[in-house]
Structures are given as C-alpha cells and as structure tokens.
Amino acid sequence: MMQSLQCRDLRAEVRNPVRAYARKFQRYLPSSTPLLPITGYSGNSLTIDGADPLDVNYKLRARISLLHASSSAMANESTPLFTNKSTPSTRATWYNYYELTRLHKFPLGSILVFWPSAWGLTMAAYSIQLPVRSLIIQTIMFAIGSTLLHTAACVLNDICDRDFDRKVERTKNRPLATGVISVSAATLWLLLFVVASVALLATANRTAFLVGLIGVFPLHALYPLMKRWTWWPQAWLGLAMNWGFPVAWISVTGTLNKEIVGIFFVGTICWTIVYDTIYGCQDVRDDAAAGVKSTSLLFGSWVRPILCIFAAVFVAAVTWAGILNHQGVSFFAISVGGTGTFFLWQFLTWKVEDVDDCGRKFEANGNMGIVLWAGMLLDYYLEVR
Template sequence: MKVKDALYEDARPYLELMRVHKPIGVYLMFWPFAWGLTLAARRQRLDFPTYVGLFGAFFAGAFVLRSTVCTLNDIMDREFDRKVERCKTRPIASGRVSVRAAVVFYLAQMGVVLGLMGLLSRGAKVWAVVGLHHVYPLLKRWTNWPQAWLGLAMNWGLPVAWAAVNGAHVELSVFGALLMGSWCWTVLYDTIYACQDIQDDAKAGVKSTALLFGVWILPMLRLFAAGLVVSLIATGVLAGFGVAYYAFAVGGVTLHLVWQFRSVDLGSLRSCGEIFKANVWVGGLIWAGLFGEYVLS
C-alpha cells in the first residue's frame, strides 16, 4: 500500500498538469468531434457499431490532446500563474514540477498525439495537421482576443471527425454555419471562465475578452449567445434537419442559455466556474439533436 501511495504522489503533479481532476475541458473539446462524426454518419448511413467505435476513439483523442495542451499552457504561463490566486498552486508555478521535466512530459504526450494522428484517414490528416491548439497560450500576451483563436482551436475536431468518415471535402455551407456557432459558443463560455481571474489577470498583464469588454460584458455575451442560436438554426435549414434537431439543438440550447444568463453572477468566482462547467450540456444538446437526425435517417 505504501508503494502505491508513493507512486501516486510522484505521479500526482503530472496528473494535475493533464487536468485529470478537471475533466470539463475534455468534454468541451470532444463535443465538436462528436458533432462532425454524427453529421458524417448521417450522410454515409454509417452502421451503429462503427459509429460507437469512432465515438470512443475520438473521445480518447480529445482526452490526450487536451492534456497535452494543458501541459504546454502551464509551461508557457508559469510566470503568469504565480501572480494569479487560482493558478499559483499549479505544478510548475508552485515548483513541484521543473520546467525541464514538464517539457519532457509534453514531448512524450505529443508523441502519443502524433501516433493517434497516424491512425486517421488521409482526409482527416489534412485537417488534423493544423496545430491551432498550440498557439493559444501565446496569444494571451499579444491580443485582447485570445478567445477568438480558442474558438477555432476547440472546435477544429468538427472537420477532423467529418473527414475521418467522408474524406477531406466538407460541405462548406453546413460546416461554416455550425463552426461559426461553435466559435460563438467558445468565446461565450471562455469569457465567463476568464471572469474568474479578471482582477489578477489585469495586474499580471494577461489579456482576455473579459477585460476587453469591461462594462459591456453582458451585452457582448448575449450577442455571442444569439450568434450561437442563429447559427444552429442556419445549420438546420442548410442541412434539411427535422424535429429532433430543432427540439434539442435549437430549443434545448436556447433554454439553457436563458438559464445561464439568469443564473450567472460575473462578479462571483464560484458562479462563473459553475456556469462555465454547465456549458458541457450545451455541447451535449447539440449532439443529441444531430444524433436524433442520424438515428431517424
């Protein structure tokens, strides 16, 4: 038992680097993969066992990719993290993991990511090779709109999963609408997330839309929420979806967003954290609508 405890204590900082104890980010990164897969499955009338297998594979891929990006983020942001109350206990910022050890760990994780990419079809590799996630940590230093880039990075699984089934070609109208909506969604939830650290970020020099929007933050968040709903409606019209999609992906998401705005207190760290986590249900509702269309087709 003592050996197990010792091994766990040695591994614990690295598990924290991977954010194993905070799985919400995995789900948020996974949902666009699930959307792209389900859209492709509907078009190709993919058999259900194959669909389930790919669903699990993309979840595993999202887990590894998100863990890798979190490690890189902590390496790059270690000086910022030491100045932010919520982040100063992270493994690198607190000194529990050296920068050299973290870099080696990151490279090992990247080896796994590249190995998983090698299993993708040629069409999916065309999309997966774009390393959007690894640029995001730098943008917090250069622009007030890092969430705009994150909106692309977090949702890039959409074309990757589609291409894994259908090849590199995508239906630009449908994908453009859904990608625009998911981009609005990411800016929405990550701006709420950034509100947790808004005072510390201002002192540390970390840029974000939460700081940029200032007193206009609620109207801007409502604008992005409206952008998500309008894009979901456009996706349904362009793809010729039916009742299942509109009930879950449009109706369900709209009601959930109304609840979010009635519940959130942007001045409360706890409230912002809870609403951020609740956005997992938005991704799930969109998937439920798409899955209903797949089953009914």
C-alpha cells in the same frame, strides 16, 4: 539611563543599519499597519502577499517589508532572501504530473474539446447514413483523441504561463508555478501526449490527418502566446477547441462540405468565446495586474450583453447548418431548442461578480453539449433504423 538607551540604539544601527533605516520608514505609517510578507522577487518586481496595489501606503509598506527582510538575511546569511521558484522545492509525485494534465478534473475541459468532434461525426453520419457501428468506433476514437490533445494543451499552457500563474490566486498552486515540477520534466511530459495524439490521428484518412495536424500545430501550440499579443485570445482558442468539427466531418465523409462545416464552425467559435470569457471573469483583477489580455477584461461592464450576442450567433449557426444538412424535427426541437433554453437560463442567472458562479456557469457549458448532441443522435437513429 537615557544616555544608555541612546548608546544602545546607536550600537544597533551600527550593527544593522538596514533595520534601523526600516524603522525610520515605518514611522510614517499608522501603528496598526502590518508589514507585508514578501513571497517573490524578480528584477525590480516584488510579489507581496495581501498587498492591494490601490493602497496609498502600498509602496511604503513594500519598501519597509523589503528592508526588514534584508536585515533578517544579513543576520542569518544561511537563509536566502528570495527563493527561486523555478527550481523544484520538493520532489514531484505522480499526482503532480497527473494534476499538470488536468485529468484530475476530468471530464471538465476535455469534454469541451470532444463535443465539436461528436457533433461533426453525428451530422456527417446523418448526411450519408453511416452504419451505427462505424459511428460508435469513430466516436470512441475521437473521445480518446480529444482527451490526449487537451492534456497536451494544458501542459503546454502551464509551461508558457508559469510566471503569470504565480500572480493569479486561482492558479498560483499549479505544479509548474510552485516549482514542484521543472520545465524540462514538463516538456518531456508534453511530448509524450503530443506523440500519442498524432499517432491516434494517423488512424484517420489522409485528408482528416493533414487537416487535424493544423489543430495541433499551430492552433493549440500558439494559444498560450495569444493572451500576450491580443485582447481576443478566446477567438483563437475557439479555432483550436473546435477544430475537431471539420476533422470529424472529413473523417466520416472523406470530403469537406464548406458551407455546412463553415457555418457550424463559426458558431462554435462564438460558443467558445462565451464560455471562456465567463471562465476568465474569475481572474479579471489578477489578470489585469499580471498583464494578461482577455475578452473578459476587454468587454468590461458590457460582458453580459456582448456574450448574449455571441450566444445568439451560435444558436443561429446551428439552426442554419441543420437546415442545410436537412436535419429532422428532433434536431430542431432538442438541439436548437435545448441550446437556446440553456443560454436563456445561463444569462438570466449568471452573477458576473461571483467567482464561484462564473466557475459553475463555465462547467454548465459542458453539460449543454450533451443536449445538443442528444438531438443529433435521435435524428440520426430515426434516419438509419
């Protein structure tokens, strides 16, 4: 009987030596240790669900899983061992393209591009007492333009980051990461929104149009690459997201007040560093494993006190710009006071390790924008009535 079993094992090894080799490896693991499902392979890099790289048995478990997968592929040659995730696995629907633009989350994201434009329009309108009708028309135009530009930026970001996105839990199901939408199709979708954004921008005066083009090329265009080049991609994002402030000011006045615009613009960059660093804290572990650089990783355990400094600079910049623009009491009471109160609440209640709370605090910054704008609008109304 023993000889029969040994002969059977020997025949199994001859038929499938890879599986036999995997069994030998598995002897060195506890019997309760499960194998890991392999979800992707590129060169010498494995993507394994449920794997903790800090686990001392990680590499051994990965090797055994790979061997078992190889043996299964040998047994059934019609089943590919690894799927090419860059090739669409299912037919894309209209919702996949809608999701690619992030419009399914509207106004989140788009509103953060719009607020600097709204602030610039209103402060400039206050300074020259622009008629209400003109302010309303320009505000609507910039709201549409901000949405178009943000959607284009999201599509470009997903094209550039599709390999990173597959390694991050929060982004792994995005249409380009899963392969539902091809890169070529996404590129055509991107061009559509870029052309629409530039066409709308062309309705502004010549100076505003030329300055606005810088916001599209290179600021938004280069942002996806910054997380590969520098630990400060959020600073570059601040330039891109808030470029609407100087463009809006020029659109209203025809000129650029370097002092007021410069001070306020620096403040908005600090604001972007605050909210996008909080946003990035959702993904710090996955980003570190994927090799993505960010201020969320750079600041580490000092993230809260450092962001408090950036928030204070933003409030100080808003105050200083308001003084230079001769803003009234409503501006300082509501815009400055409300913004300062918001940041006080945010940092006192922010749970850095709580992924859900990081998401909520990020979204709250969009709501803060309306508080800042409300003081400006009231100040403007009292000035032009």
